[in-house]
Amino acid sequence: MAIYPIVLAQKTFTHQDNLKYPFEERGLQFGDGIYEVIRIYDGSYYLLKEHVDRLFRSADAVKINLAATKEEITDLLLQLLEKNKMTGDGKVYLQVSRGSAPRDHVFPQGIPANMYAYAQDLPRNLENLQKGVSVITQPDVRWENCYIKSLNLLPNVLAKQEAKEHGCYEAILHRDDLVTECSSSNIYMVKDGDIYTHPATNRILHGCVRMRVEQFANDLSISFNENGFKQEDLFTADEVFLSSSTSEVMPVTMIDNKQVQDGTPGPITRKLQAAYENDANITEGKITHTI
Template identity: 60%
Template sequence: MTVYPIVFAQGSFMHKDKLNYPFEERGLQFGDGVYEVIRIYQGKYYLLNEHIDRLYRSLSEIKLSFPYDRKDFIHTLEELLKKNEMKTDGKVYLQVTRGSAPRDHVFPDNITPNVYAYLEPAKRNVELMKHGVPVITMPDIRWSHCHIKSLNLLPNLMAKQEAKEQGCFEAILHKDGTVTECSASNVYFVKNGKIYTHPATNAILHGCVRLAVERFADELGIPFIEEAYLVGDIKDADEVFLSSSTNEITPIINVDGHTIHDGSSGPITKQIQHAYAVDAGIEPVSRPMQEQ
């Protein structure tokens, strides 16, 4: 993995090769922690405040006391960019665990959280965003607190791997036929000019790009409807797309071998893609139909 040389860990900046933790680390042994992945465009964070808000919500949900206030931690992340002289597209991975202590299911007393963050180059998947991706559907076997961005991702990994083995990009997850989200992204379908997606309950991760999609839809006058829907609704959609920090707005053109509409990115997906590009200050993947 290629990462920038300077990382933030244990309260200071250091070279990545010097990063280490004690053997008994609760993130490693229990997945006792949370994380965020924040997109960077030309050396600037995108949706930084939304990600930091979610980080603090996740920390609160698992009763993990964070040693940094919001302003100081944002400053730390900005310093990480400066120290690495990062000017290109990439992402930051940041992780907070409860800390290092003798292994015990009960939370240790007087423990210092382990916090680290590193930068990684990340090109935009422009071709996928232009032409779309195939996906599969799978049962959602995750726990009931998916709104917490925790380190416990094994069910997500299994779903993503199954998608890869079937030659697909993602897996749309469902509970008894009711769609929740994808293994690593939120999912939406368009029908009769309206965008539908699962409500922001504990059953899904409240994506930061998902928040932006809702905002874009409101600005464009496109109805954004949060309600439960079925796998069959996805397959009968006019358009389907996913959103995530690393894949922006990506059309889904095939579900379980079934082609969505005509197998190309639809007009509303393109409008949302264009709104994203304008908001992020980046080159548009495509332009709305009226501008073509």
């Protein structure tokens, strides 16, 4: 996927070939930074406010001064799409590091944060959304502050790679037998008509789509329980699905080579997919019109 040529760097726009940061950059050397991935449909952001709000929560948690207001960053992100004349489906990656300074574990003083963002095309994965995906389970060996969307993603990367090597879409993570989330998405199971997921603690990322899934469930009078579930519960669940900005509401039909019920997406997952498509104003290629 090619990056659109105009990139947001600090508070200005430049061609991607001109984006340069010094060798001693804290995001590169320490993973000392935060990020967001924001979905775009038909040239418009989906859940932009929620992503910007979370960016500021992450910045506050790691003591990074963004030197910009929510309104300023929102306006810059809107300009990014306009300058690239983006009209289709895609995503924007936004990253902020603590800045560029001689390497030292202690925070540098008086150094501005480095911020950049770029846009890419990203078509909806209609086949997976229609049929569901296979996943594996992996121990959750990440740090205790997963609610911060930080650049420290090596355990997530290793789990995702393990899934890839098993021919799977995702890795479901578990800690002390309690399912937390996936390597890059939130995870849910359905049992007897109710949805279960891990509570929004420091051990999971509080997904923007996750918050919408809870809202959809409430609107549909489906019980949404945040008291968690165990790894073994996955294999007796009626339905399993995951969510993220790039995966939307994705059915899970196979876990560790074991089929989830009859191996097809369940009715509650389908209702949530329909609610997502309506909320995101998706009109063309709606999967809920093709089942």
